[in-house]
Amino acid sequence: MRPYSIDLRNKIIEIWKKEKISIRKLAQHFGVSKSFIQKLIKKYKETGDIRPLPQGGRPPCKLNSEQLIILIELMEKNNDATFEELSELLEKATGVKVGKSTIGRISQKLNYSLKKNLICS
Known part of the structure; x- marks a missing residue:
């Protein structure tokens, strides 16, 4: 659900200041919940802000730009490594432990695929 607009919030505060209507009647008039009006008025009183x-x-x-570069280098050097192996290599190189699913998401985000070496006997 999207937040109520600033215009609506302004109208509620204006009417509350001018007419001193109860919170319940304000909520009915504008079609919002009573708790929203209470929170809005409280925020207005404390901070003067209604945004x-x-x-x-x-x-x-989880990884900063330097660690991402290290991960990419590890992916290029160890092209047939699994995500779990890459996670271990990254931890040895940077000291940051991430899971194999994080490695998978990052490789997808970078549009980087790992090619497996197939050994046929």
């Missing part, structure tokens, strides 16, 4: 807080987002990458 919504930032929403969600992805967690940051």
Whole structure:
């Protein structure tokens, strides 16, 4: 669900200041929940700000740019290594432990594929 617009928030605060309407009636008038009005008024009183807080987002990458370069070099040198082996090599090289799924996601993001050496007997 997207946050309520700044315009709506401004209107609610303006009417609350001018008319001193109860929180319950404000919520009914604007079609929002009572808790939203309570939180908005509390935030306005404490900070004077009515903007919504930032929403969600992805967690940051576990590897910085230097570690990514090391990982790419390891992928090129050990082209037939599994993600688990690459994870171990990366830990030895940088001291940062990541799982094989993280290695897989990073290789997908970099559009880098590993070629396996097939040994036929």
